[in-house]
Amino acid sequence: MEQQHTASEITFHHEPRPDNVKRIIRTTIILSVITIIELGLGLLMYAVDMSGGLRLLVKGVIVILSLAKAAYIVSIFMHLGDEIRNMIMTIVVPLLLFIWFIIAFLWDGGSWKTLKNTDAGHRPETEQPAAVPDAKKPGSKE
Amino acid sequence: MANAVQAEQKWWSGGKSPFNLEYGKLMMWYFLMSDTFTFGAFLISYGTIRFSQNFWPDPNVVFNAFPGAGHANLPLAFVSLMTFILIISSVTMVLAVHHGHHMNRKGVIKYMWLTILGGLAFLLCQAWEWTHLLTGEHATLVNGKIELWPQTVTKNPWGALVEGPAIADALKNTSHDTLVKLVHEQQHAMTHEQLHAMSHEKLAGMLDMGKVHVRTAGPIAFGGYFFGITGFHGFHVFSGVVINVVMLIMAYRGAFDQRGHYMMIEKAGLYWHFVDLVWVFVFLCFYLI
Numbered sequence: 001m002e003q004q005h006t007a008s009e010i011t012f013h014h015e016p017r018p019d020n021v022k023r024i025i026r027t028t029i030i031l032s033v034i035t036i037i038e039l040g041l042g043l044l045m046y047a048v049d050m051s052g053g054l055r056l057l058v059k060g061v062i063v064i065l066s067l068a069k070a071a072y073i074v075s076i077f078m079h080l081g082d083e084i085r086n087m088i089m090t091i092v093v094p095l096l097l098f099i100w101f102i103i104a105f106l107w108d109g110g111s112w113k114t115l116k117n118t119d120a121g122h123r124p125e126t127e128q129p130a131a132v133p134d135a136k137k138p139g140s141k142e
Numbered sequence: 143m144a145n146a147v148q149a150e151q152k153w154w155s156g157g158k159s160p161f162n163l164e165y166g167k168l169m170m171w172y173f174l175m176s177d178t179f180t181f182g183a184f185l186i187s188y189g190t191i192r193f194s195q196n197f198w199p200d201p202n203v204v205f206n207a208f209p210g211a212g213h214a215n216l217p218l219a220f221v222s223l224m225t226f227i228l229i230i231s232s233v234t235m236v237l238a239v240h241h242g243h244h245m246n247r248k249g250v251i252k253y254m255w256l257t258i259l260g261g262l263a264f265l266l267c268q269a270w271e272w273t274h275l276l277t278g279e280h281a282t283l284v285n286g287k288i289e290l291w292p293q294t295v296t297k298n299p300w301g302a303l304v305e306g307p308a309i310a311d312a313l314k315n316t317s318h319d320t321l322v323k324l325v326h327e328q329q330h331a332m333t334h335e336q337l338h339a340m341s342h343e344k345l346a347g348m349l350d351m352g353k354v355h356v357r358t359a360g361p362i363a364f365g366g367y368f369f370g371i372t373g374f375h376g377f378h379v380f381s382g383v384v385i386n387v388v389m390l391i392m393a394y395r396g397a398f399d400q401r402g403h404y405m406m407i408e409k410a411g412l413y414w415h416f417v418d419l420v421w422v423f424v425f426l427c428f429y430l431i
Contacts, residue, residue: 009158009159009162009163009164009165010159010162010163010164020240021237021240024233024236024237024240028229028230028233031229032226032229035222035225035226035229038426038430039218039222039430041430042201042202042217042218042429042430042431043202043217043218045202046200046202046217059430059431062426062430062431063426063431066422066423066425066426066430069422070419070422070423073232073415073418073419073422074415074419076236077232077233077235077236077415077418078411078412078415078416078419080171083161083162083163084161084162084163086160086161087161087162087163087168087171090161090172091171091172091175094175095175095178097179098182101182101183101186102186102189105186105187105189105190106186106189106190106193108190108193109189109190109191109192109193109194110193110194112190112193112194113193113194113195113196116194116196117196
């Protein structure tokens with residue numbers, strides 16, 4: 001077995017693998033190709049006049065490609081994929097919060113836009129409390 | 143290998159490392175996870191504001207300059223260069239860690255140098271990009287007249303394109319200096335002084351309106367988010383370069399050979415890859431979609 005050099009806390013080793021450099025080069029190529037595809041799609045949206053739905057689809061593909069890139073960087077370059085499963089879970093499980101985080105806040109932004117574009121956020125004038133001077137209307141932006 | 147654990151060594155007070163990881167490395171992971179939430183919060187709040195706007199600037203229009211290419215329209219070209227610089231510096235970092243595993247000091251030093259140079263190159267690119275945005279002069283229709291606006295945290299010149307009679311009216315109200323600058327962009331043969339001497343109407347007549355792109359003011363939040371988030375990322379790159387320089391000096395002094403392992407390079411590497419990882423999402427949110 002090849003001699004290993006790590007801190008004394010490490011009780012067993014799973015790295016480096018014999019094909020480590022090959023794996024790094026392969027990952028580099030994958031990352032570069034994904035980036036080039038992303039750029040191509042970005043330029044495609046600029047060059048071609050697309051309908052809203054198609055544009056959204058292209059953007060969705062770019063987001064998924066970026067997530068794939070992130071997964072490659074974390075699991076190969078940062079070697080998270082080589083760690084103990086429980087260790088991986090302590091990192092990955094908290095990140096599930098992002099599912100709520102992204103949906104809730106983008107939804108909120110969309111709702112804000114709707115309120116601004118309609119008078120849905122305003123009460124009819126007659127329902128305004130009369131006695132309070134400088135009362136701000138709910139939904140007004142000041 | 144099993145006998146490497148001895149009963150009296152109370153790593154973490156529990157007898158052994160639960161995750162078979164060095165304490166510092168595990169804590170680096172948890173720090174990076176918390177940093178993920180910081181960046182995530184920034185990017186998501188940017189998303190909230192963007193979703194609340196009826197109009198948002200097209201990144202292909204905003205980021206279309208390249209150093210030395212003048213006014214050529216090269217959308218995304220420069221930021222692709224920055225992205226590849228960061229990917230490559232991430233690769234050299236992995237290779238430094240790899241040589242660290244094999245106790246190869248020369249290899250570590252070589253790849254740490256390349257990583258540091260990549261980081262510095264990225265920072266220089268960002269400095270150029272910021273300067274270009276902050277000092278740019280873009281024809282913007284403001285209060286019925288044309289002004290030349292940069293991209294700052296208070297001004298955004300990337301609104302909707304204005305066409306037709308609105309521009310002709312705006313030109314009448316535009317200041318003489320601005321008009322001279324607009325004409326000079328198209329007529330390089332004449333000096334500013336010559337143009338200054340001409341009448342307002344004559345200057346307006348000389349303008350080829352097909353080449354002047356006048357836009358309305360865009361959403362102000364764009365600048366704050368762009369400079370705030372790319373600045374915060376740039377600060378991470380900067381601190382990563384500083385950490386890598388410290389690692390390089392320690393490697394030169396043989397500190398890791400004395401310890402018998404190159405774990406510090408691994409921890410610095412984790413931080414450096416995180417910088418690359420964040421850029422994936424900054425690149426996605428600001429430049430691609």
